[in-house]
Amino acid sequence: xxxTLKQKRKTSRFNFRGSLCMxxxxxxxxxxxxxxxxxxxxxxTDANGVFTLDNWQTVFSSPENxxxxxxxxxISISTTIICILIAFPIxxxxxxxxxxxxxxxxxxxxxxxWINFVIRTIGLKSLVDGATESMxxxxxxxxxxxxxxxxxxxxxxxxxxxxxxxNQMLKLDKNQxxxxxxxxxxxxxxxxxxxxxxxxxxxxxxxxxxxxPTMSSYVIANKMSNNTTLIIGNLIQNYFGTxxxxxSNHIGSVLSLxxxxxxxxxxxxxxxxxxxxxxxxxxxx
Amino acid sequence: MEDKNKDxxxxxxxxxxxxxxxxxxxxxxxxxxxxxxxTFLGPSGCGKTTTLRMIAGFELPTSGTILLNGxxxxxxxxxxxxxxxxxxxxxxxxxxxxxxxIAFGLKLKKIPxxxxxxxxxxxxxxKEEIKMLRDELNNTSCTDQRSEIDTKIVDMQNEIxxxxxxxxxxxxKFRHFTKKEIQEKVRNALKVVDLEGFEKRDIxxxxxxxxxxxxxxxxxxxxxxxxxxxxxxxxxxxxMRKEMQLELKEMHKKIGITFIxxxxxxxxxxxxxDTIVVMNDGFIQQIGKPKxxxxxxxxxxxxxxxxxxxxxxxxxxxxxxxxxxxxYWDGDPVDFPKFQVNEKVDVVIxxxxxxxxxxxxxxxxxxxxxxxFKGMHYEYIVNVLKAEVVxxxxxxxxxxxxxxxxxxxxxxxxMKKPYVSNFYDGYITKDYxxxxxxxxxxxxxxxxxxxxxxxxxxxxxxxxGNEIEVTDMEVNVEVPFEALNISDDLDASEINGxxxxxxxxxxxxxxxxxxxxxxxxxxxxxDLWNENDRVAVIVDETKIKVTRKGAKK
Numbered sequence: 018x019x020x021t022l023k024q025k026r027k028t029s030r031f032n033f034r035g036s037l038c039m040x041x042x043x044x045x046x047x048x049x050x051x052x053x054x055x056x057x058x059x060x061x062t063d064a065n066g067v068f069t070l071d072n073w074q075t076v077f078s079s080p081e082n083x084x085x086x087x088x089x090x091x092i093s094i095s096t097t098i099i100c101i102l103i104a105f106p107i108x109x110x111x112x113x114x115x116x117x118x119x120x121x122x123x124x125x126x127x128x129x130x131w132i133n134f135v136i137r138t139i140g141l142k143s144l145v146d147g148a149t150e151s152m153x154x155x156x157x158x159x160x161x162x163x164x165x166x167x168x169x170x171x172x173x174x175x176x177x178x179x180x181x182x183x184n185q186m187l188k189l190d191k192n193q194x195x196x197x198x199x200x201x202x203x204x205x206x207x208x209x210x211x212x213x214x215x216x217x218x219x220x221x222x223x224x225x226x227x228x229x230p231t232m233s234s235y236v237i238a239n240k241m242s243n244n245t246t247l248i249i250g251n252l253i254q255n256y257f258g259t260x261x262x263x264x265s266n267h268i269g270s271v272l273s274l275x276x277x278x279x280x281x282x283x284x285x286x287x288x289x290x291x292x293x294x295x296x297x298x299x300x301x302x
Numbered sequence: 303m304e305d306k307n308k309d310x311x312x313x314x315x316x317x318x319x320x321x322x323x324x325x326x327x328x329x330x331x332x333x334x335x336x337x338x339x340x341t342f343l344g345p346s347g348c349g350k351t352t353t354l355r356m357i358a359g360f361e362l363p364t365s366g367t368i369l370l371n372g373x374x375x376x377x378x379x380x381x382x383x384x385x386x387x388x389x390x391x392x393x394x395x396x397x398x399x400x401x402x403x404i405a406f407g408l409k410l411k412k413i414p415x416x417x418x419x420x421x422x423x424x425x426x427x428x429k430e431e432i433k434m435l436r437d438e439l440n441n442t443s444c445t446d447q448r449s450e451i452d453t454k455i456v457d458m459q460n461e462i463x464x465x466x467x468x469x470x471x472x473x474x475k476f477r478h479f480t481k482k483e484i485q486e487k488v489r490n491a492l493k494v495v496d497l498e499g500f501e502k503r504d505i506x507x508x509x510x511x512x513x514x515x516x517x518x519x520x521x522x523x524x525x526x527x528x529x530x531x532x533x534x535x536x537x538x539x540x541x542m543r544k545e546m547q548l549e550l551k552e553m554h555k556k557i558g559i560t561f562i563x564x565x566x567x568x569x570x571x572x573x574x575x576d577t578i579v580v581m582n583d584g585f586i587q588q589i590g591k592p593k594x595x596x597x598x599x600x601x602x603x604x605x606x607x608x609x610x611x612x613x614x615x616x617x618x619x620x621x622x623x624x625x626x627x628x629x630y631w632d633g634d635p636v637d638f639p640k641f642q643v644n645e646k647v648d649v650v651i652x653x654x655x656x657x658x659x660x661x662x663x664x665x666x667x668x669x670x671x672x673x674x675f676k677g678m679h680y681e682y683i684v685n686v687l688k689a690e691v692v693x694x695x696x697x698x699x700x701x702x703x704x705x706x707x708x709x710x711x712x713x714x715x716x717m718k719k720p721y722v723s724n725f726y727d728g729y730i731t732k733d734y735x736x737x738x739x740x741x742x743x744x745x746x747x748x749x750x751x752x753x754x755x756x757x758x759x760x761x762x763x764x765x766x767g768n769e770i771e772v773t774d775m776e777v778n779v780e781v782p783f784e785a786l787n788i789s790d791d792l793d794a795s796e797i798n799g800x801x802x803x804x805x806x807x808x809x810x811x812x813x814x815x816x817x818x819x820x821x822x823x824x825x826x827x828x829d830l831w832n833e834n835d836r837v838a839v840i841v842d843e844t845k846i847k848v849t850r851k852g853a854k855k
Contacts, residue, residue, distance in 0.1 A: 192393035195360055198380045199387045200407035200524065206381075210406070214397040 059270035064263035072264065072271045082252070086275060089249040092163065092238075093231040096170040100178040100227045101220060103171070108182035108219075109212075112189070123183060127176050134173065138240045141172055145241075162242030169241035170231050177230070178223040185219025221287050229280055249276050310369075311336045311560050312357065312528060317366035319352050323820075326352045328584040330366070334528075334562065334577075339554050341563045343571040344581035345607070345803075345833075350564045353581075354530050357562065358387050370527070386521035387530040391537065392513045394505045400516055401501035404488045407524040412476040421471035428458045428465075491523035494553060511542045518553070528560045535570065547573050568608045572596065580604050583802060601717050602812070605650040606805045612656075612691055614808045616649040616716070618642065624649060624716060627686050627808070629666045632711045641716065648717045648807075653681065653694040655713035664706030673701050689808035721812075721824040724781040728848070730772045734762065736848055738779045739821040741796040743843050747772060750850050776851040785845035786825035788815060788837040795838040799823065801831055815839055 063069045076082050107126065111117050129137060142158055145168060149157040158165040189212065197211045198204075213220075235250030247255075249272060256269030312334045319327040327349040334340050342350035355361040357368060359380035368376045375383055386407070395403050432455055439451050479487070492498050495515035500508075508516065514534060521529055531550075535543045551574050554561050565571055571578050572592040580587040580595060580603075588600045599605035602613050616626035618641045623630045626649050641647060661667055668684035668691060680698060684691045684707060691707060699705065728738030734756075736745045748754045750772075753765040762770045792798050799817035810826045815837060817823075823839045831837070 190393065190396075192389050192391055193395055195380070196387070196389060196393040196395070196520075197406070199358060199360075199385075200520070201381045201410040202406075203379075203381050206410060211395060211397075214395075217397070 056270045056273055059267045060274050062267065064267070072267045075264075075268055076271045076275070082272075085247050085252050086249055086279075088163070088246075089232060089276075090279065092166055092170065092248060093228050095167055096174065096231045097178075097224050097228045099167065099171050100175055101182075101223050104175060104178035104182050104223060105216075105220075108179050108186050111179070111183050112186035126179055129172075130176050135236055135240070138169055138173065138237050141169055142240055158241055158243055159245075162246040165241040166238050166246065166248070169237040170234070173234075173237060174227045174230060177226040181222035181226060182216065182219045185216045185222075189215055217290070221290065225284065225287060228283055232276055232280055309335055311371060312562075313369040313372075314353070314357075315367045315369065317353070317356065317363045317368060319349070319356060319361060320364045325584055325820075327356070327363075330586060332579060332586070332589070334560060337558055337560055339551070339561045339563065339574060339576045341565060341571040341575035341578045342581055343565060343568060343578050343607075344587075346566055348581045349584040350566075350581050351532055354387075354532055354562060354564050357528070358385055358530050359383050384527045385530060386524050386526040386528075387532065388514075388517050388521050388534045390533045392517040394513055394516060394520070396505055398505070399501070400492075400497075400503050400505065400508075401488055403505065403516060404491055404520045404523050405484050406520065408479050408484045408487055411524065412478060414474050414476055416472050417475055418469040419471050419473050420469045421465055424471075425462050425465055428462050432458050487523055488519075491519040494522065494556070495519045496549075510538055511546065514538065514546065518550075522553075522557060522559075526559065528562060531561060531563045533565055534563075535565075543570070550574060572608070580607065582607070599650060599715065599717070601720055602648040602650065602805050602807075603720075603803065605648075605715065605717075610653050610692060612651045612653065612808060613805060614649045614651075614689065615719070616647050618645045618647060618716075624714065627666050627689055627691070631665055631709065631714060633714050633716060634712045637714075637716045640718070646719055646722060648719050650715040650717065651709055651713060653692045654679075655709055656684075656691065656693040656695075657708050657710070658682070658684075658693060658695050658697065658699065659706040659708060661704045661706055664708035666708075667704055667706050669704050670699055670701050673699070691808065721783075721814075723783065724786070724822070724824055726779040726781065726821065727851075728777050728779040730775045730777060732773050734760075734772070736777065736779060736846070739797055739817060739823075740819055741841075743841060743846060745843065745846060745848055750777070750848065778849045778851055780847040780849075781823070781841060782845055782847070783824060783826050785842040786823055787840045787842070788813065788825065788827060788831070789840055790835070790837055792836065792838045795840045797821075797823070797839040797841070798836060799839060801833050801835045801837060804831060804833055 060072055061068055061070070063071060111120075111123050111126070117123065142165070145165060146156040146158055149155060149160075157168075193215065194207060194211055197207045202210055233250050235248065235254050238246060238248045238251055253269050253272045253276070256265045256272065259265065310333045312332075314330050314332045317327060317330040318325070330349075330353060342353060344350045352361060356363050359375075359378060359382075363376055366376070367374050370383070370385075395406065398406070435451050435455050435458075439448060439455075442448060442451070488501065489498070492500060495518055497512060497515055497519070500512075500516075505513065505516070514537075517534070534550075535546050538546060547570055550561075550563075554574075563571075563574065572595075575592055577589065578592055578595050579589050582603050588595055588604045590598075595604065596608055599608060599611075602611075605611040606613060614626040616624045618638070619625050619630055620643055622633050622635045622638050624633045624647070625631070657664070666686055668686035670682050671685045671690075672683040674681045676694075679694045679696050682693045682695065682699065684693055684705060686707070693707065726738040728736050730747060731737050731742060734747045735742045736747075737743075747762055748756060751762070751764065751770055754762055754770055757763045757767070762772060764770055788801075789795070797817055799815040799821075802814045802816045802822075804814075805812045807826070810828050811830065812824065812826055813831060815823045815825070817839075825839075
């Protein structure tokens with residue numbers, strides 16, 4: 018009796034909880050799906066709206082573009098690796114309750130994020146140039162723009178690597194670490210055999226959080242190389258921003274699709290590594 | 303002496319542990335025999351887990367030494383100790399499957415083995431000798447001598463060839479277990495814990511009891527000399543716990559290594575152990591076999607903690623009698639030589655040792671105020687005057703009727719009272735008050751000095767009118783139990799502390815309050831409080847007794 022009543026109520030009543038999704042659905046449709054469809058449309062049409070693959074040919078026939086895409090990939094990967102290598106020990110220290118009472122240190126590390134991104138980057142550029150000029154007699158951003166770009170990206174995206182790792186390390190089971198040492202693991206083995214495997218979800222979050230934005234950012238590359246070195250973000254910005262020809266935004270669309278595919282592959286790749294971590298995911302994802 | 307030491311696998315000598323100002327373990331002395339099942343038993347916060355962690359190496363003792371097979375291991379890190387732990391919350395590695403969890407220690411372990419190598423030193427020695435003989439050969443012309451040397455050289459050359467062919471020099475090397483050995487050992491460990499064939503399963507697919515077994519397997523697979531178990535059954539339900547208790551006991555018999563077990567469950571301790579160490583407040587209270595601890599508790603705390611007990615304050619009377627519950631009771635004569643007549647003692651009687659009888663047929667009469675059926679027996683609460691007596695009996699009696707109680711003399715346990723009064727070191731302040739336990743109290747100082755009095759300026763003078771200098775003079779302060787009371791209004795007194803222990807004495811609770819400065823106050827109160835409650839200790843100044851230190855004119 019009760020059950021049937023309940024069921025009736027369920028079917029007849031307006032689903033309030035479900036309706037709470039509506040604003041989000043509208044938002045997604047307007048600002049995520051529609052632009053994606055537009056990019057797809059542009060990527061496969063010419064200036065007159067006729068279906069064509071010429072845009073793709075234009076992009077991939079230019080060795081210059083290949084070089085930019087390749088360099089973007091190299092820069093993003095190196096930034097991600099360097100960020101994680103730096104963030105791991107920092108996160109370990111931050112998660113130590115004795116050293117980081119009341120999590121004040123975490124805020125200190127996140128504080129740079131409160132300053133405007135562009136100002137921060139320009140500031141860093143002057144600092145780096147000033148330092149190399151006084152020490153070696155040249156400006157890093159002029160002589161070694163790629164290194165300068167990586168330094169800029171590491172600086173800007175380090176907090177995004179620290180946070181998920183820090184969150185994961187807070188959740189580390191002290192007992193398991195003690196158990197490892199009890200079973201005969203010396204401090205180094207404890208790290209390799211327990212702490213690192215247990216923080217893999219955090220490492221993956223950190224990797225995603227740094228890899229994705231570095232792939233698409235262009236301000237840092239722009240500022241840190243004095244606008245001399247292009248990465249894929251700059252390229253897209255150039256095509257969309259300047260509109261040299263009728264089809265420049267069509268070509269820009271192709272490039273952003275390429276970027277999307279690379280990011281998509283990287284996420285699939287990370288998921289494969291993390292196939293075991295479904296339930297105990299840490300970090301931000 | 304040497305042989306005697308060999309019996310002990312682990313020895314703790316005067317081990318103390320402090321966290322900041324907090325003394326967690328104090329003067330811990332324990333000798334554990336090889337193959338023994340020993341249990342640390344005590345309420346939470348008594349220091350039992352800390353002691354275990356010091357044996358495991360997770361904590362280092364503040365002072366004292368821990369010897370393993372006679373060797374000092376006090377400061378050795380955990381991974382260098384041949385000791386393994388079963389953790390309270392299992393602490394299995396979530397990122398590894400069962401096989402890899404159990405094999406974790408085996409894969410890290412390096413085992414010594416002997417290999418025979420060519421004895422290069424001996425060969426070099428021989429070569430050296432041959433060279434010398436050859437030199438000799440060149441310098442001698444005597445044929446006899448020459449042929450003699452020649453045979454010698456040939457012998458030596460043969461020896462070298464022999465040495466090279468058959469390596470015989472033993473050398474100790476270290477290797478890891480082979481994969482096959484590890485598989486074999488893991489399979490055996492799983493067999494011991496009754497989980498054969500579980501190798502490939504994931505930790506998250508196991509029930510609590512199974513995880514517990516894996517944790518045990520992971521520890522015993524390393525063949526430790528000592529297995530430490532930190533409340534390993536705490537997270538299991540009652541039925542599971544009972545089963546595991548018996549299985550652990552069985553396992554201990556089978557493997558034959560030393561078990562050191564920590565629990566706050568007295569029944570668990572009595573069931574499993576060869577030896578029980580009862581701890582409270584960082585101190586060992588009693589070490590003994592389970593039966594010994596149950597039958598002959600050394601003090602009221604042990605009696606109260608192990609099993610159910612009636613505890614009363616009694617007075618020793620002449621003729622081997624004790625007075626408590628307002629009556630004289632016959633005691634066991636062997637107990638009495640330790641005590642003086644009129645000494646206040648704690649009397650402990652187990653509920654099952656009281657014998658119920660018809661009114662006026664026993665030592666004391668009382669009224670049954672409650673009756674609970676417990677399966678095997680009835681549990682009655684009998685009111686004798688103001689005191690309560692818990693009695694267990696198989697016969698069924700009605701509530702409200704008057705009965706008599708008696709006890710076999712050998713079942714009356716008499717023990718020295720740990721606290722008879724409170725004693726403190728105090729001193730006299732500038733304004734003639736007594737300060738102790740960081741608080742000031744009014745006291746007539748003139749009582750301390752014969753013939754002294756306060757003059758019109760409120761200055762203490764002797765009979766000749768000369769001022770007596772008393773500021774900062776040290777005094778002994780005694781505060782009897784009756785002078786103390788506690789209140790949950792923390793502003794009621796300057797002295798605030800936490801209730802450390804509470805033992806029911808039939809009519810009242812004996813409560814121990816400890817302040818943040820580690821001063822203890824013992825008092826008796828009629829009402830029930832909770833352990834760890836924060837209370838104010840109110841001191842009745844009129845009942846304080848003060849004497850001058852060392853001065854007995």
